[in-house]
Amino acid sequence: MQTVSIFVDVQNIYYTTREAFGRHFNYQKFWNDVTENREVVAAVAYAIDRNDAKQRGFQQILRDIGFEVKLKPYIQRGDGSAKGDWDVGITLDLVEFAEKSDVVVLASGDGDFDLALQRVQNRFGIETEVYGVEKLTAASLINATTRYVPIQQNMLL
Numbered sequence: 001m002q003t004v005s006i007f008v009d010v011q012n013i014y015y016t017t018r019e020a021f022g023r024h025f026n027y028q029k030f031w032n033d034v035t036e037n038r039e040v041v042a043a044v045a046y047a048i049d050r051n052d053a054k055q056r057g058f059q060q061i062l063r064d065i066g067f068e069v070k071l072k073p074y075i076q077r078g079d080g081s082a083k084g085d086w087d088v089g090i091t092l093d094l095v096e097f098a099e100k101s102d103v104v105v106l107a108s109g110d111g112d113f114d115l116a117l118q119r120v121q122n123r124f125g126i127e128t129e130v131y132g133v134e135k136l137t138a139a140s141l142i143n144a145t146t147r148y149v150p151i152q153q154n155m156l157l
Contacts, residue, residue: 011047013107016132047070095119106129108130111138
């Protein structure tokens, strides 16, 4: 049985599915698809913590599905912009778990991850899969992965 490690950039998936479809991502369907006939080594969802009840409920749903949920505090800057970036954390975990996995799955459209995917493919000889909203996924990320799966209507709530 293939082993798989799964990494979800929750903010990226939330905003891209909302922009492209006006709907939410179906994490249970995603889980079912990426874990079918595979043994899960790690499954981590990276999110920003705004400390509200609705968000805590969503985080519990992710945990109930099987994800470890890692949170960073929401930081509001003086100029009104917000900060809450998990790119380094996702990359570190992705590289760490890659050598223990046959496949690494990343749910994100962020092109910043293209080098990480190339590195784990070259270093460990593993497959990578990227799930992202097609028109909002960086071409460099699509080109860097072994298999690109566009998020479509059947993966939404």
